[in-house]
Amino acid sequence: MHFEELIKTIKERRDTLKVTQDTLAQLSGVGLRTLKQFESGKGNPTLQTLQKLADVLGLQVSLKLKSTPAKR
Amino acid sequence: MHFEELIKTIKERRDTLKVTQDTLAQLSGVGLRTLKQFESGKGNPTLQTLQKLADVLGLQVSLKLKSTPAKR
DNA sequence: CAATAAAGAGCACAATAATGCACTTTGAAG
DNA sequence: CTTCAAAGTGCATTATTGTGCTCTTTATTG
Numbered sequence: 001m002h003f004e005e006l007i008k009t010i011k012e013r014r015d016t017l018k019v020t021q022d023t024l025a026q027l028s029g030v031g032l033r034t035l036k037q038f039e040s041g042k043g044n045p046t047l048q049t050l051q052k053l054a055d056v057l058g059l060q061v062s063l064k065l066k067s068t069p070a071k072r
Numbered sequence: 073m074h075f076e077e078l079i080k081t082i083k084e085r086r087d088t089l090k091v092t093q094d095t096l097a098q099l100s101g102v103g104l105r106t107l108k109q110f111e112s113g114k115g116n117p118t119l120q121t122l123q124k125l126a127d128v129l130g131l132q133v134s135l136k137l138k139s140t141p142a143k144r
Numbered sequence: 145c146a147a148t149a150a151a152g153a154g155c156a157c158a159a160t161a162a163t164g165c166a167c168t169t170t171g172a173a174g
Numbered sequence: 175c176t177t178c179a180a181a182g183t184g185c186a187t188t189a190t191t192g193t194g195c196t197c198t199t200t201a202t203t204g
Contacts, residue, residue: 001135002123003120006134021151022151031194033153033194034193036152040151042153045119046118046119046161049191049192060135060137061078062073062134063134064132066130066131066132092179092180093181094181102163104163104164105165105183106161111182112183115161146203147204150202151201152199152200153196153197153198156193157193157194160191161188162187162188162190163188164187165184165185166185167182168182170180171180172179
């Protein structure tokens with residue numbers, strides 16, 4: 001999952017839950033500006049920020065093995 | 073997956089591939105200091121940094137639905 | 145068209161992540 | 175105990191994220 005997909009996932013999930021950026025910002029404790037920047041593709045959030053958002057949305061940040069190996 | 077698990081995953085994967093912090097730092101383009109801090113649990117990397125590391129390790133950052141819903 | 149709600153952006157600043165360098169600690173092997 | 179490699183840490187600096195405030199842009203609804 002690259003950047004854009006992560007953003008898309010967050011956005012879609014937020015839409016599904018019918019939550020506005022403003023509300024999500026408040027619930028997660030992340031600044032509204034920060035969330036806006038992230039969702040509009042202009043951010044590079046810290047892991048902590050991403051997790052705060054994911055948590056509230058019922059999502060989980062995870063690391064999984066890629067099907068296509070990268071090394072060698 | 074919370075912070076510690078992510079760190080553990082990175083570390084274990086790096087060990088599995090028999091790569092040192094130094095080498096991973098070079099391959100990923102992430103500063104050695106940054107990687108050290110992250111692995112020792114003292115960092116809060118940006119998503120970009122995490123992805124650089126994950127990429128080289130053949131791992132993928134992803135967002136998945138939590139089994140236990142968070143919102144109501 | 146007017147009004148309202150939600151999302152996106154410019155500006156500026158504080159907080160902190162990223163980084164390099166040098167030094168210490170740890171662990172494995174002789 | 176000594177040596178060597180890998181990992182961890184203190185310090186200082188630079189680059190960038192996080193944030194609030196204000197304003198603009200987009201729908202959406204009468």
